[in-house]
Amino acid sequence: MPASTTRSPSARGPLIALLAVSAGLAAGGCGGSDGDATDQRSGDETSVRTALSNLQAAALAGDGKRICTEIFTPKLANSVTSSSKSGSCATEVRRNLFSPTTRLTVQSVTVADQANATAKVKERSGDMSTVYFVRQSGHWRIRSVQAA
Numbered sequence: 001m002p003a004s005t006t007r008s009p010s011a012r013g014p015l016i017a018l019l020a021v022s023a024g025l026a027a028g029g030c031g032g033s034d035g036d037a038t039d040q041r042s043g044d045e046t047s048v049r050t051a052l053s054n055l056q057a058a059a060l061a062g063d064g065k066r067i068c069t070e071i072f073t074p075k076l077a078n079s080v081t082s083s084s085k086s087g088s089c090a091t092e093v094r095r096n097l098f099s100p101t102t103r104l105t106v107q108s109v110t111v112a113d114q115a116n117a118t119a120k121v122k123e124r125s126g127d128m129s130t131v132y133f134v135r136q137s138g139h140w141r142i143r144s145v146q147a148a
Contacts, residue, residue: 044111044140048119048133051140056104064094073134073141120148 051071058066068077068089077089084092107120107128117133117140128148133140 040114041111044117044135045109048109048111048117048140049106051133051142052104052106052119052121052131055142056102059093059097059102062094064090064092064097067093067097070139071142073136073143076141076143 055067055071058064058071068080072080072089080092081087081089086092086095103124105122107122109117109119111117115135117135119131119133121129121131123129129145130148131142132144132146134143135141
């Protein structure tokens with residue numbers, strides 16, 4: 001995986017290394033539920049896992065555009081764009097997010113409420129990350145990532 005000319009490769013995994021260039025984003029949304037909350041959260045957990053699977057598939061395919069437009073929130077994609085030397089989220093993601101051998105293993109998913117979720121993810125290197133999600137237009141999108 002090539003590194004940008006202004007950054008040396010991170011000691012952390014590629015997921016953290018890429019997203020470290022973007023600013024931390026505040027949590028959004030509020031709400032809660034009762035009644036069918038357990039069923040809803042179970043479905044949401046599955047949807048968050050699917051979003052992570054889509055992230056890995058797009059990254060391995062080198063599809064930075066899909067990651068920036070469908071998997072990241074627009075705010076995160078804009079932050080990556082403005083922080084990158086190339087001026088392009090898709091280029092930065094394609095260049096730095098994953099190598100062909102990178103694999104993510106979802107350790108846990110927690111759905112805090114109808115709009116927010118987190119996932120603990122382990123990279124093949126053993127590095128752990130916490131991925132923060134927000135529901136936008138009915139889809140779970142990554143809003144930030146930090147080392148766990």
